[in-house]
Amino acid sequence: MKILGLLSLLATHLSANSVNIEENAGQFFSSGHTNNWAVLVCTSRFWFNYRHVANTLSVYRSVKRLGIPDSHIVLMLADDMACNHRNPKPATVFSHKNMELNVYGDDVEVDYRGYEVTVENFLRVLTGRLPPSTPRSKRLLSDDRSNILIYLTGHGGNGFLKFQDSEEISNVELADAFQQMWQKRRYNELLFIIDTCQGASMYERFYSPNLMALASSQVGEDSLSHQPDLAIGVHLMDRYTFYLLEFLEDIHPASKSNMNDLFKVCPKSQCVSTPGHRTDLFLRDPGSALITDFFGSVRKVEITMETVNLTDPIEQVEQNFVNEDLQKESYSYVDQLPVSEIIHQTLAGEDAPGSIVAVGGNGLVMPPVFHFYFTVTRHDVATRQEEPD
Amino acid sequence: MGLLSDPNRRRALIGLLTRLNAPICVVCYMAGVAWFMGLAFEPFTLRTYMSENAMGSTMVEERFPAGERALATGREFAAHKKKTGGMPVDWLVKTMQSRGLEVFTQRFSRRLPFPDEDKERYMVKGTNVYGILRAPRAPRTEALVLSAPCTAGDHNNQAVGLLLGLAQYFRNQVYWAKDIIFLVNEHDLIGMQAWLEGYHHTNTTGMDWSPLQGRGGSIQAALSLELSSDVVTSLDLVLEGLNGQLPNLDLANLFYAFCQKIGVLCTTQGKLQRNDWDSVSGYSHAVQTMMLMAMKQASGRPWGDHGLFLRYHIEAATIKGINSFRQYKTDATTVGRLLEGMYRKLNNLLERLHQSYFFYLMSSLSHFVSIGYYMPAFGLLGVILLLRVSSTGYLTQFDVVQRSLHAKSIVLALDGDAGLRPVGHGAGLEGAEAGGRALPGRAAGLHRAHQLLPGLHPGSHAGARGRLRHAQRAKVTRLQRLGDRCGSVRSLTSRSSSPPRRVLSAFVLVVLSPACTLLFSVFFFQELQEMPVSFLDGWMLYLSVISQGILDHALYGSLVYPLVALLVYPCWLLFWNILFWK
Numbered sequence: 001m002k003i004l005g006l007l008s009l010l011a012t013h014l015s016a017n018s019v020n021i022e023e024n025a026g027q028f029f030s031s032g033h034t035n036n037w038a039v040l041v042c043t044s045r046f047w048f049n050y051r052h053v054a055n056t057l058s059v060y061r062s063v064k065r066l067g068i069p070d071s072h073i074v075l076m077l078a079d080d081m082a083c084n085h086r087n088p089k090p091a092t093v094f095s096h097k098n099m100e101l102n103v104y105g106d107d108v109e110v111d112y113r114g115y116e117v118t119v120e121n122f123l124r125v126l127t128g129r130l131p132p133s134t135p136r137s138k139r140l141l142s143d144d145r146s147n148i149l150i151y152l153t154g155h156g157g158n159g160f161l162k163f164q165d166s167e168e169i170s171n172v173e174l175a176d177a178f179q180q181m182w183q184k185r186r187y188n189e190l191l192f193i194i195d196t197c198q199g200a201s202m203y204e205r206f207y208s209p210n211l212m213a214l215a216s217s218q219v220g221e222d223s224l225s226h227q228p229d230l231a232i233g234v235h236l237m238d239r240y241t242f243y244l245l246e247f248l249e250d251i252h253p254a255s256k257s258n259m260n261d262l263f264k265v266c267p268k269s270q271c272v273s274t275p276g277h278r279t280d281l282f283l284r285d286p287g288s289a290l291i292t293d294f295f296g297s298v299r300k301v302e303i304t305m306e307t308v309n310l311t312d313p314i315e316q317v318e319q320n321f322v323n324e325d326l327q328k329e330s331y332s333y334v335d336q337l338p339v340s341e342i343i344h345q346t347l348a349g350e351d352a353p354g355s356i357v358a359v360g361g362n363g364l365v366m367p368p369v370f371h372f373y374f375t376v377t378r379h380d381v382a383t384r385q386e387e388p389d
Numbered sequence: 390m391g392l393l394s395d396p397n398r399r400r401a402l403i404g405l406l407t408r409l410n411a412p413i414c415v416v417c418y419m420a421g422v423a424w425f426m427g428l429a430f431e432p433f434t435l436r437t438y439m440s441e442n443a444m445g446s447t448m449v450e451e452r453f454p455a456g457e458r459a460l461a462t463g464r465e466f467a468a469h470k471k472k473t474g475g476m477p478v479d480w481l482v483k484t485m486q487s488r489g490l491e492v493f494t495q496r497f498s499r500r501l502p503f504p505d506e507d508k509e510r511y512m513v514k515g516t517n518v519y520g521i522l523r524a525p526r527a528p529r530t531e532a533l534v535l536s537a538p539c540t541a542g543d544h545n546n547q548a549v550g551l552l553l554g555l556a557q558y559f560r561n562q563v564y565w566a567k568d569i570i571f572l573v574n575e576h577d578l579i580g581m582q583a584w585l586e587g588y589h590h591t592n593t594t595g596m597d598w599s600p601l602q603g604r605g606g607s608i609q610a611a612l613s614l615e616l617s618s619d620v621v622t623s624l625d626l627v628l629e630g631l632n633g634q635l636p637n638l639d640l641a642n643l644f645y646a647f648c649q650k651i652g653v654l655c656t657t658q659g660k661l662q663r664n665d666w667d668s669v670s671g672y673s674h675a676v677q678t679m680m681l682m683a684m685k686q687a688s689g690r691p692w693g694d695h696g697l698f699l700r701y702h703i704e705a706a707t708i709k710g711i712n713s714f715r716q717y718k719t720d721a722t723t724v725g726r727l728l729e730g731m732y733r734k735l736n737n738l739l740e741r742l743h744q745s746y747f748f749y750l751m752s753s754l755s756h757f758v759s760i761g762y763y764m765p766a767f768g769l770l771g772v773i774l775l776l777r778v779s780s781t782g783y784l785t786q787f788d789v790v791q792r793s794l795h796a797k798s799i800v801l802a803l804d805g806d807a808g809l810r811p812v813g814h815g816a817g818l819e820g821a822e823a824g825g826r827a828l829p830g831r832a833a834g835l836h837r838a839h840q841l842l843p844g845l846h847p848g849s850h851a852g853a854r855g856r857l858r859h860a861q862r863a864k865v866t867r868l869q870r871l872g873d874r875c876g877s878v879r880s881l882t883s884r885s886s887s888p889p890r891r892v893l894s895a896f897v898l899v900v901l902s903p904a905c906t907l908l909f910s911v912f913f914f915q916e917l918q919e920m921p922v923s924f925l926d927g928w929m930l931y932l933s934v935i936s937q938g939i940l941d942h943a944l945y946g947s948l949v950y951p952l953v954a955l956l957v958y959p960c961w962l963l964f965w966n967i968l969f970w971k
Binding site for chain 2: 046047048083084085086087088090228230231232233234235
């Protein structure tokens with residue numbers, strides 16, 4: 001009797017666990033990305049623009065702390081503040097006054113420095129059109145499963161951002177660059193943050209899917225600096241990035257904060273300017289996008305003895321249009337490599353869509369990449385297609 | 390048709406100018422003077438603001454601690470100065486070296502054309518000592534200068550002491566992006582001139598100096614320090630330099646910003662700023678400050694050691710410490726902190742100061758007018774000249790000529806020579822003569838026209854006519870270039886046919902002579918500075934001003950003496966010519 005009871009308990013426990021495992025595993029790739037990249041750009045030089053370098057370095061620090069390695073970060077700093085002759089504390093860049101936090105640290109890897117930070121180089125990094133001799137550290141080697149964080153700071157105006165006091169990038173150029181990235185399948189989702197005066201004008205022209213944008217001020221407003229340090233003699237940070245840094249310091253790799261919390265960073269009472277954001281091009285609900293989806297590189301691990309059946313990892317977000325019920329066509333990438341063809345040809349000779357073939361013998365957790373290939377029908381290789389069943 | 394191309398309208402305009410010539414001139418004169426006086430009225434001025442981005446809004450916490458030690462060094466310097474009877478070169482070299490500077494000296498000598506009235510110098514020999522603080526991490530491309538003159542007696546010891554104290558403090562900092570040169574110059578301006586000439590490898594004044602062994606790159610800014618007391622009640626900023634040149638307004642703005650931050654009383658022209666600009670005394674105070682600045686500029690001499698830097702496009706100013714009978718005293722540490730703050734800001738400069746104005750007048754340290762605002766006053770005075778030139782006869786004559794003469798003669802007529810009738814064809818000449826003969830009665834200021842006419846008959850020899858005309862043209866051309874005195878004098882001299890008139894005109898001419906004007910200006914200047922002098926003292930001062938002006942020209946290349954001697958004085962002599970022309 002007791003043994004039967006115990007066995008039944010064990011059975012229910014196991015079944016519950018397996019349901020749990022399925023849920024957990026199903027949430028693993030809910031965002032659809034497998035790797036994270038970050039492109040952090042500071043566009044202004046000169047000693048009195050110390051704060052822009054400090055902004056960029058503080059975002060760099062957070063991003064690195066949350067797991068994105070240097071090989072996946074492209075850091076562009078237009079001037080060297082740490083080794084500037086006027087720096088009373090050489091080899092440091094502080095973000096808090098009284099020198100509380102040195103964001104320069106020991107292990108900063110600057111990929112583009114000084115005069116290499118130009119509009120052309122920035123666009124080439126984004127679109128990947130770099131000469132073959134460019135070292136890997138200077139390339140954005142993202143693919144269609146990459147979530148990219150792009151952070152820009154400097155002096156800007158209505159529709160442009162100033163690079164190095166000599167050239168500008170316009171919002172149209174930036175939007176076109178992102179479209180190129182989409183067409184070349186260089187990102188899965190992209191988060192664009194800009195901290196300049198009139199920053200909202202820079203994301204007005206975006207038209208590519210899967211973009212989310214945040215800016216520190218609206219058109220016609222100035223983004224203000226936060227606090228001066230009386231020993232160094234410059235303003236150390238901009239307000240928006242200062243509060244962003246404070247917010248990010250509370251994030252750890254397992255935290256579940258989502259984008260809606262990010263939108264609340266630095267309200268008008270703290271920032272003086274009104275931060276703005278844009279989510280209409282983002283296909284998921286911003287509430288379901290975690291902060292760590294963009295700012296960190298999280299490898300989720302679950303230990304289980306079960307076999308998990310991975311079905312469609314992507315949950316479609318309800319399109320909530322207030323006034324119209326447009327049937328929005330949802331896109332996904334076209335199958336590049338007909339793995340299914342190859343595998344089925346080598347193994348069985350006939351295609352078997354919808355089943356998981358255990359390549360290699362263990363089927364604990366299948367990367368969704370392979371899963372996609374298996375569920376695609378053969379003759380729809382060259383065209384866009386509906387989301388696989 | 391346009392105003393000037395329509396002959397009817399033009400004739401009407403000419404008629405108007407002819408009829409109302411004298412009243413319009415008077416109105417212009419009054420307007421010019423009123424405009425200039427109105428510049429000091431506070432609502433018409435602008436508040437000073439920092440234009441240079443690199444010297445932005447952030448202030449640094451100054452930490453200079455060693456004011457007392459600086460004063461002790463100053464006392465040591467005074468003792469050594471007394472012992473050697475001049476500049477204690479060896480002691481200075483040793484002290485600067487112990488503070489970690491690279492020290493060099495420069496010898497110079499100059500023989501003055503005649504002995505100096507103020508300081509009884511004739512053969513000047515001296516040594517400049519300067520130490521360079523090399524920026525620890527920066528290339529040696531730019532430099533800043535802090536200088537203190539070494540004067541005989543009990544003056545300026547504290548300045549040298551503070552300079553050495555600051556040198557020691559600066560040496561321990563790592564944030565210098567430019568070299569700092571600490572200069573102690575002997576015989577103030579002469580030594581400074583020798584140093585600058587040696588630094589820039591120019592030799593414009595014929596001084597004899599040994600070449601400089603050490604150099605620091607191009608100098609971005611310079612400050613000269615004059616401090617003769619242990620405590621000060623206020624700091625005075627002196628801006629006027631050689632030939633009336635001024636440093637960039639940003640330097641004055643920087644000084645004022647730090648005065649406000651540290652809380653030191655700061656003045657310019659020795660006059661303290663007042664808040665009651667709407668009262669008569671407040672306004673007159675502002676006018677006095679502005680007039681002082683204008684007169685100092687007009688004198689053309691450098692009013693501090695900084696004045697010679699300006700010629701090399703180095704922004705420089707002199708800071709004088711003043712100890713008067715006020716309750717609140719500022720000690721040397723605070724003055725040191727003010728200088729430290731200024732130098733840290735200047736350290737942040739990326740290019741020479743050029744964002745703010747180079748030509749301005751300050752009615753107080755916080756208010757200024759730029760050249761765009763004060764030039765119209767002088768423009769109005771210049772309009773009087775034009776009106777005089779284009780007065781009656783000439784204008785109607787011009788009209789006649791325009792209608793009946795060849796283009797070539799029109800060009801000659803437009804030469805600007807009053808009284809010159811157009812040359813050219815005989816027929817045209819007759820017409821012009823006919824017009825000309827009607828002139829004299831109405832020609833104000835062109836009385837010579839009727840004197841020209843008899844000498845220029847159409848039948849006379851062409852060559853003689855040409856020569857005569859040329860000679861008269863040359864004389865009349867010089868008349869064109871006179872100042873506004875000319876307008877009034879001319880109107881007087883034009884009707885000077887009767888003896889009493891002549892005597893009156895002669896008296897006015899004597900009063901308006903360069904010599905008398907200078908004498909009055911000297912007394913006026915002393916009044917403005919609230920140090921009025923008796924007549925005898927004023928006379929001695931006047932003589933020293935003249936001799937100093939000549940010396941300035943010989944020593945530093947000041948332009949006032951040649952200007953007065955070669956332009957103003959001959960023009961004044963010509964007026965006697967006009968006055969007593971028979």
